[in-house]
Amino acid sequence: MTSPPYEIVYYHGVPGRGEHIRLILEEAGVPYNDLGALGWEKCGEYVNAYLKGHGGNPPYFAMPMLKHGDLIINQTPNILLYLGSRLKLCGSAPDDLYRVNALALTALDGLSNEVHDCHHPIAIALYWEDQKEESMRRSKEFVKSRLPQHLDYWERALKSASEGSHGPNPGPWLMGDTFTYADLCLDGTTFAFPKALAQAKESGKYKLLFQHYDAVKARPKIASYLASDKRQKYDWGVYRYYPDNDVVAD
Amino acid sequence: MTSPPYEIVYYHGVPGRGEHIRLILEEAGVPYNDLGALGWEKCGEYVNAYLKGHGGNPPYFAMPMLKHGDLIINQTPNILLYLGSRLKLCGSAPDDLYRVNALALTALDGLSNEVHDCHHPIAIALYWEDQKEESMRRSKEFVKSRLPQHLDYWERALKSASEGSHGPNPGPWLMGDTFTYADLCLDGTTFAFPKALAQAKESGKYKLLFQHYDAVKARPKIASYLASDKRQKYDWGVYRYYPDNDVVAD
Known part of the structure; x- marks a missing residue:
C-alpha cells in the first residue's frame, strides 16, 4: 500500500511557519506537495475548504495545514509531531x-x-x-x-x-x-x-x-535543500528584517 | 501494576497555565500531586532539579512541568497531549x-x-x-x-x-x-x-x-472541582484583571 502524498497548505511566496514543515520532510527524504506553489488563487480554493472543515476534519483557525490522506490538521508543532512520529524523527526511548x-x-x-x-x-x-x-x-x-x-x-x-x-x-x-x-x-x-x-x-x-x-x-539532505531553488528567502512572514529593530544589547 | 502518581510542578498560589492540567486530571477523576501545594521553598527544590534535566530527561525552559514515573515533560499543550492520550480524552477516530x-x-x-x-x-x-x-x-x-x-x-x-x-x-x-x-x-x-x-x-x-x-x-467532576477549595482564584499569572485594559469594542 502506497502512502498518500504529504501536502503542505500554506501561503505562496514566503517560507514562514511552513518552513519548519518543509525541513522535516526534506530531512526525511520523502516527497511532498507544496500547495502554495500553485499560486494564491488555486491554492486559495484548498485553503478555504480546509479551513472550513473538510471530510470529517474540524474547521481550523489558520495555516499552515497538512493534508495526509483523509487527515487534515493545522498548528505547526502539531504537524511536526505527526510527521516526526511517522518519519521516525522523534527519538529512540519510550515517550x-x-x-x-x-x-x-x-x-x-x-x-x-x-x-x-x-x-x-x-x-x-x-x-x-x-x-x-x-x-x-x-x-x-x-x-x-x-x-x-x-x-x-x-x-x-x-x-x-x-x-x-x-x-x-x-x-x-x-x-x-x-x-x-x-x-x-x-x-x-x-x-x-x-x-x-x-x-x-x-x-x-x-x-x-x-x-x-x-x-x-x-x-546532506538539508544542505541540498538549502542550496536548491525550493528554498525561499526570508522576507516577510514570521521572520522579518527591520533595520530599526536590529539592535544589540548594551 | 499501579500507575505512578501524576505530579504537577508549578508555582504556588496561582492557577495559571497549571489550571489546564488540573482540569484534565479532575475530569478524568485520577488522583494527582500538585507540588506547588508544598510551598515555594520545598517545591523549588524539585523545580530546580527538573528544569536542569533530571533522570534521563532534557533540561526544560519553564514550568509547568509534569512528572509521571521516570518521564518529566514541560509545555502545557504537550502535557495535555500526554494526559489526553493516557486518559482517553483525545477522541475516538484514528488520528x-x-x-x-x-x-x-x-x-x-x-x-x-x-x-x-x-x-x-x-x-x-x-x-x-x-x-x-x-x-x-x-x-x-x-x-x-x-x-x-x-x-x-x-x-x-x-x-x-x-x-x-x-x-x-x-x-x-x-x-x-x-x-x-x-x-x-x-x-x-x-x-x-x-x-x-x-x-x-x-x-x-x-x-x-x-x-x-x-x-x-x-x-459533574468539573463542577465539584470548581466548588472545592482546590480551585484557586485567578489573580496574577496568565489571566489578570486590569481595569484600564477592560474595554469594549466601539
Whole structure:
C-alpha cells in the first residue's frame, strides 16, 4: 500500500511557519506537495475548504495545514509531531516523542513566536509602521533580556546532551546521538536580529549552539535543500528584517 | 501494576497555565500531586532539579512541568497531549489525537497566550506599570479585532460539530459527541476582559460557545472541582484583571 502524498497548505511566496514543515520532510527524504506553489488563487480554493472543515476534519483557525490522506490538521508543532512520529524523527526511548515535542514547542515559542511578536507587538492586523515605536521597544527588550535566556537555555540543553545526562547516548543533538525534529526548529532568529546574533556568537558563550546550527545545515539532505531553488528567502512572514529593530544589547 | 502518581510542578498560589492540567486530571477523576501545594521553598527544590534535566530527561525552559514515573515533560499543550492520550480524552477516530491537539493549541494560543500578552506586550521581565500604555493599546486592538476572530472561530467549530460534519456523530463538544481535553481549554478570557465578553454574550452571535462553556462547567467532576477549595482564584499569572485594559469594542 502506497502512502498518500504529504501536502503542505500554506501561503505562496514566503517560507514562514511552513518552513519548519518543509525541513522535516526534506530531512526525511520523502516527497511532498507544496500547495502554495500553485499560486494564491488555486491554492486559495484548498485553503478555504480546509479551513472550513473538510471530510470529517474540524474547521481550523489558520495555516499552515497538512493534508495526509483523509487527515487534515493545522498548528505547526502539531504537524511536526505527526510527521516526526511517522518519519521516525522523534527519538529512540519510550515517550521520547513527548520530550521532543517539549523541546520543539519551546523553540517555536522563543525563537519563532517571540521573534514574530517583536515586529507586531500590538496587533497583527496593523502594519509595522503603525506600531513602530512599540516594535522598537520590544525588540530592544527582547535582545537585552529574553534572547540571552533562550540562548543560555539551548546551550545548556546541548551541553547536557553532549554529556549523555539525558538520552541513552551522548551526542551533538538535542536528544544526544539521535537526531530529531527538535533539532530543525532553531532557525530564523539570525535573519531578524543579525547584529545581536553576531554579538552572541562573538561572545563565545554559545559554542555548542552555533556548532549545532552549522551541523544541522551541513546534513546532506538539508544542505541540498538549502542550496536548491525550493528554498525561499526570508522576507516577510514570521521572520522579518527591520533595520530599526536590529539592535544589540548594551 | 499501579500507575505512578501524576505530579504537577508549578508555582504556588496561582492557577495559571497549571489550571489546564488540573482540569484534565479532575475530569478524568485520577488522583494527582500538585507540588506547588508544598510551598515555594520545598517545591523549588524539585523545580530546580527538573528544569536542569533530571533522570534521563532534557533540561526544560519553564514550568509547568509534569512528572509521571521516570518521564518529566514541560509545555502545557504537550502535557495535555500526554494526559489526553493516557486518559482517553483525545477522541475516538484514528488520528483524532492530532485533531484535538490542533484545537487545543489554537485555544491556548488565542485565549491564553494572546490574552497574557495583552498585559505584557513589551517584555515579561517588566512590570505592567512600565508597559501600561502599550498594554492598553494592545488590549483595545485585541478586543476590537482579534477576540471576535477567535470567538467566531469557536462558534463555527461548534456549529460544525453540532451538525456532525466532523467527527463520527454530532454533538455539543468540539469533536461532536465525544468530550475531549480541547473542550477544557476555553477558560480564563472572561476573567481578563469581563466587559468585552459580556458584550459578546449579549450580541447573541456566540450562543453555541457560551452554551458549551456552561456545559463544561456543569460536568459533574468539573463542577465539584470548581466548588472545592482546590480551585484557586485567578489573580496574577496568565489571566489578570486590569481595569484600564477592560474595554469594549466601539
